[in-house]
Amino acid sequence: xxxxxxxxxxxxxxxxxxxxxxxxxxxxxxxxxxxxxxxxxxxxxxxxxxxxxxxxxxxxxxxxxxxxxxxxxxxxxxxxxxxxxxxxxxxxxxxxxxxxxxxxxxxxxxx
Numbered sequence: 675x676x677x678x679x680x681x682x683x684x685x686x687x688x689x690x691x692x693x694x695x696x697x698x699x700x701x702x703x704x705x706x707x708x709x710x711x712x713x714x715x716x717x718x719x720x721x722x723x724x725x726x727x728x729x730x731x732x733x734x735x736x737x738x739x740x741x742x743x744x745x746x747x748x749x750x751x752x753x754x755x756x757x758x759x760x761x762x763x764x765x766x767x768x769x770x771x772x773x774x775x776x777x778x779x780x781x782x783x784x785x
Contacts, residue, residue: 677717683707687718689772725774733777740781
């Protein structure tokens with residue numbers, strides 16, 4: 675499980691559950707929420723401090739249609755940071771969730 679520190683775990687967990695097609699598995703009201711989806715589980719833990727700077731760890735999702743996934747995520751509240759690609763055709767988009775945590779959505783032409 676990957677755990678994300680945040681001010682409001684209930685709200686952020688709900689956003690991520692919808693974003694990754696997961697479900698909320700456990701709620702410890704106001705303190706910790708677990709969201710499960712295949713192949714990842716994510717935890718959301720209340721912390722008193724605000725996010726500062728770039729994440730040192732982030733989640734990457736590999737999808738068949740990156741552009742469609744990015745559009746859907748932006749419509750639900752994510753923001754685009756940048757899009758990158760390498761000569762082999764591997765392309766990824768860096769996004770931020772509604773509270774600023776970075777994550778990537780990628781398409782690998784080699785599957």
